[in-house]
Amino acid sequence: MARTPHLLLVGHGMVGQHFLQTLTRRGGAHRITVLAEEPRPAYDRVHLTSLFSGTTERELSLWEEEFGRQHGIDLRLGDPATAIDREARTVTTRSGAVAGYDTLVLATGSRPFVPPVEGRDTPGCFVYRTVEDVMAVRARARHATAGVVVGGGLLGLEAAGALHAMGLATHVVEFAPRLMAAQVDDGGGSALRRRVEQLGVVVHTGVAARGVEAGEDGTVHRVTLTDGTVIDCGLVVFSAGVRPRDDLARACGLPVGERGGVVVDKGCRTADPAVYAIGECALTSDGKVHGLVAPGYSMAEAAAGRITEESGEFTGSYPAASLKLLGVDVAGFGDAHATGDDALEVTYADSRADVYKKLLLTPDGRLLGGVLVGDTSAYDVLRPLAAAGAPLTSPPEALLFPGGDASGAPSGPAGLPDEALICSCHHVTKATICAAVSEQGCTDVRAVKRCTHAGTGCGSCTGLLTKLVESTLSRSGVAVATGLCEHFPQTRPELYEIVRTHGVTTFSRLIDEHGNGGDGCEVCKPTVASILASLNPRLGNSVHILDGEQAALQDTNDHFLANLQRNGSYSVVPRIPAGEITPEGLITIGEIARDFGLYTKITGGQRIDMFGATVDQLPHIWRRLVDAGFESGHAYGKALRTVKSCVGTDWCRFGVQDSVALAIELELRYRGLRSPHKIKAAVSGCARECAEARGKDFGVIATSAGWNLYVGGNGGMTPRHADLLIADADHDTLVRTIDRFLMFYIGTADRLERTAPWIERMEGGLDHLRSVIVDDALGICADLDALMARHVDTYEDEWRATLEDPERLRRFASFVNAPGTPDPTVRFVTERGQIRPAPVLLPVPEPAVAR
Amino acid sequence: MTAPLTVEVDLGSGWTPVCRYDDLVPGRGAAALVDGRQVALFRDRAGTVYAVGNLDPFSGAHVISRGLLGTREGVPVVVSPMHKQAFDLRSGHCPDEPEGPDGTPARLPVWPVRLTPAPSAP
Missing domain, CATH: 3.50.50.60 (FAD/NAD(P)-binding domain)
Incomplete structure (x- = not known):
């Protein structure tokens, strides 16, 4: 048997690890040894700063023990190479160890200057x-x-x-x-x-x-x-800045550049055919040292290709970067500094908003490069345009101006030339994607991803890809599906109407009679579950979300009436209406958290979240909570969460109305109400607005004459202040208007659509909403009122009802064949006096067995 | 059908009874412990039972059994409750993201499963 050649990799950074992955995927038959300087395996250096915002070292790691085991990689941490003997084909390390090689790959990176x-x-x-x-x-x-x-x-x-x-x-x-x-x-x-x-x-x-x-x-x-x-x-x-770490190569007589960097050819091979250099330590055939990770990865692929099958080239990379620094979007691509007669500039600057955009063009209209600061939304389209080097088909200023078309994206993907690179991770061009739609019959983004691999790398092109697929579909006359998913051609509001008017009470009937059959999926099942939960009081069904067939439709959170956390444990949130709680109540929660060893944290909705409960602990925890008078807080559901409040006239020197009493009343009225998305609310006792009511789906602010009702606010990714719907309302008018607002929302919003985008999408916007629920323009208010009345009448605490029913309790077993054995993989460590999930160590996956 | 059916899986060392067929809710999963390994069992609407690994390769948590069951273009899948990747229940393959965070194939182990009229395990 021939001896397996030995490949020695010096350096285990991002590029080194990418090289290992590419090489092993290509099936190179090598024995692999890695000499690493740092005490830990390769990690994502690009996102180093995220360690400050809570990302763990473990999450940054690019190395899995299993990967090493599977490919028999000998990874030696903390023992960097110190000398290369090219005659003897050996490398000496700091500890004095000597390793031989048939092929040596240098991926030593750079050092800070x-x-x-x-x-x-x-x-x-x-x-x-x-x-x-x-x-x-x-x-x-x-x-x-x-x-x-x-x-x-x-x-x-x-x-x-x-x-x-x-x-x-x-x-x-x-x-x-x-x-x-x-x-x-x-x-x-x-x-x-x-x-x-x-x-x-x-x-x-x-x-x-x-x-x-x-x-x-x-x-x-x-x-x-x-x-x-x-x-x-x-x-x-x-x-x-950084400088290439080329000392090892220098010391063993390999040519290095004048300003540093190991000289390599297009295959990333140095002057010694047995030695390669990749990443930031290499001076590539285009005469440059590349400091970004993308060209480093390309070099790793080129070298792996050369080593396994004598193919693979790195001839340079297209300079482009889009990132967020200190919260500012910045992008540059191509030649951003082109000057002289050959370059024409098109600049857009808005110094009020500190937005700056510049494009550089050749006289015949080809894009050379550009700079975007403050608004990089055009980057997705501009980068491939510039990289393709084809003449622009639309005027350059149209590419720069905000709101160039209805979607806000400049000119859209339709204006891109065929050779424009859409996915740079997998080198997929626009032409390939269009062909996947028009010739290979892909009818959605998922199919195109599978067919072309576009969008399956870093994922940053997914937005552009989606637009391109949709525009190609509609051009070729294919109706872009607006249905919920492959099982239902209807939208959520249409399904809601079917359930309401036909009285369909089960998912099976709905999918068999109105859908495309099958088992449903993670999109339609929870959506239908939510619709059924909203309408069950009206339809006269059991209102418990875990009864009958509905149990199989619920997401894991609703299924266990708790919130799934990263290690498979759950968190528990009892309802604390309006955030008002007695000392006894606080002590009870404290005692329960202590007795079950749970992590506790105050939430933004004025209640207490207890983390770290295993599935089998949930009923025991809730038995104690229910006995003490607590009920479900529905933190796990697309439902009303909390009605936050300030202390109001009871205590506050400035309050003009009793905000706490109203908030408690509203929270108890709408608790358990299932909706297309979560609903958050607040009541402030005066215009100082301490409850932050305008950041909620509905917010009430006291006036000296009554209550102002604001709707359609939210925090989160796209914060939005709520708009005034009615002013100076009396108590009954206020509550009736909120009833109708919520029920109209539940009946007509799309899946996972908060109230803010729902109102924005509505033709006529807020005025239309007001005409429907205040002036009853559609004549549906009596119906909305009746729906809410049924909800209020039939509400029951889900957790109390669950504890009372042995059948419902059966699901809270850790293992169906060992219900008393807690999941041994849910483990915790202690930090700041409380538990937190232990870092995940992926166990060895089981070998797959053919059926 | 009168005799209660027992679900058995074979992790490579012979058939092991795990639970009663009736313990599995149609359209949902359950976790089982077999020879110290975690198995996720599912029963679809048509009654077919599947056994795959309970470890979610994307999150490292043992939660696959708590995912939603469904079909994608006719293929039976389970969707991880953590980050919603789907896995083919017949092959264990993940059509959404073929590779896990470490670059190795994101694939659940798949085990043969059968129903027998034998009495359930104690």
Whole structure:
């Protein structure tokens, strides 16, 4: 038997790991050893800053033990290579170990460049590249009030964002005359600067750091700039660029570039045919060192291709990046700095909104490149246009102006040339996607994804892909399906009407008689479950959502009447109407949480969430809660959550109405009401609006003459203030109007549509809504009133009803064949005196057995 | 049909009785512990029973048994309750995202399952 060739990879960063994945997928028959400098396997360095916002190291990791086991990879952590002997084909490591190789791949990345600033070694000075760096910055930041970042490029702004997020007064020092000098021009730099400054970050451009001074404790105390500015600060982050780590190659006589980087050919091979270099340590055939991850991945693929089957090329990458730094959208692509007679500029600048966009074109109308700051929505279309290099088919200003068409997207994908790259991860062009629709019969985005692999990499092109597929479908005369899913051609409001008017009481009947048969899916089942739950009081059915066939329709949260958390455990939220709770009630919740070892947190809706319950614990926890007088808070349901309140006239010196009493009344009235999405509400006792009622689906604000009702507000991803529906209403008018508002919403909104988009979508908007539910323009108000009356009459506490029924309780078993055995994989560790889920260690998957 | 049916699975070391057929709610799943391994059992509307791994390869949590059952273009699938990826109940393949976060195939193990009139396991 022939000896298996040995492949030695030096460096285990993102590019190294991508190389391993590509190589093993291509089925290269190698014994693989990896020498890593860092104490942990490869991780997502691009999202390092997210460690500050709660992402765990585990989540950043790109390595799975199982992957290593499956391919027999010998990963040696914390033992970097120190020397290469190309004659003997061996590599020596720091620990003195010697490893031979048949093929050597260098993926040593780069090191941060620290400018020669006096005092740059003072404790409190950091670089920003590894998890260790981030940990050190974070530890230091706890004892600092101000920080200086030296370098205003991409990484510098990342670091500044992290310091700012930790509450430090943050300064950015950039030697160039503008921020992100490599990616944007002066106009873009100023817009970016204004936006960053609005956050309170102080920007110093055109100056350098002159010196770092230590205080009495010997650590960083202040930084002096070349213009004489003195900044008192507790820490300094140097983020002034990177340099390729080519020392190993240099020392063993491999050619390196004048400004660094191991010289490689198109196949990423160095001058020694047994040695490859990929990623940031390589100087590629286009004469560049590439510092972004995308070209690094392309190099990894090229090298893996060469090693396994002598094919694969890296000849350069199209420069393009779109990112969010310090909350600001910034994008640059192509040649953003083209000048001279050959380049024409089209610029759009709005200094009020700090939006800046510039396109560079050739005289014959081809797009060379561009810069977008503050609004990068056009990037998806512009990048492929520029990369394709074809003449534009629409005027360039139409591509830049906001709201170029109804959808707000400039010119749309229809204007893209056929060769435009839609998915850059899998190199899928517009022509390929159109062909998948017109020639291969794909009728939705999912089918196109499966057929072309477009959109299955980073996923950032999904929006563009969807628009392209839809426009291609409608051009070829295929009706774009508006139905709920493949099982129902109807929309949610249409199904609601069918259930209401035909009195259909089961999913089976609905799908057999009105749908396409089959078992349904994760879209239509919970939707129908919600419709049935809303209409069951009217239809005279059991109102318990777990009864009969309905049990099989509910999402896991509704099925276990609790909220699924990341490790498979659940959280429990008892209702605390309007946030009013007695000391006894608080003690009871405290005792239950303590006895079951649950993590507790106050929610935004003025109640208490208890985390970490296993499925089998839920009925025991709820037995205690129900006995103490608590009932379900429906935190798990698309239903009314809470009616938040301020303390109102009872206590507050400013209150003009009793907001607590009204909030309790409303919360009890609408509790358990199932709806297309969650419903949040609030009542404020005066115009100071302490309950934040205008951020809710319905909000009530007291006036001296009565109550103002606002509708259609929400927080979340697209925050929106609620609009005034009626003013100075008396109590009964107010409640009746809310009744109708909710029932009209439940009957006519789409699946998972909050009240805000529902009203926005409505023809006639708020005025139409008012005419329907206040003036009864459609003559349906009596019906809406009756529906709500039935709901109020038939409400029962889901948890109490569940505890009373052994059949309903059976589902709360951990294992059907071992109900008393808790799930052994749900484990916790302790942090800040409470439990939290233990990091997930993926166990070895079972081998698949053919049926 | 009078005799209660028992559901048995074979994880490679022979048929093991797991539960009564009636323990499985049509359209829903249940978790079972077999030789220390977690199995997700499902019974679809037509009555067919499937046995796949309970570990969700995308989240690392043992929650597949709590997912919704359905069909996609006629293929029976279970949808993970965590992040809604669908898995083919017959092959274990994930048509949504063929690879897990680590780049290895996101595939549930699939085991043979049968119904016998034998008495249920104690």
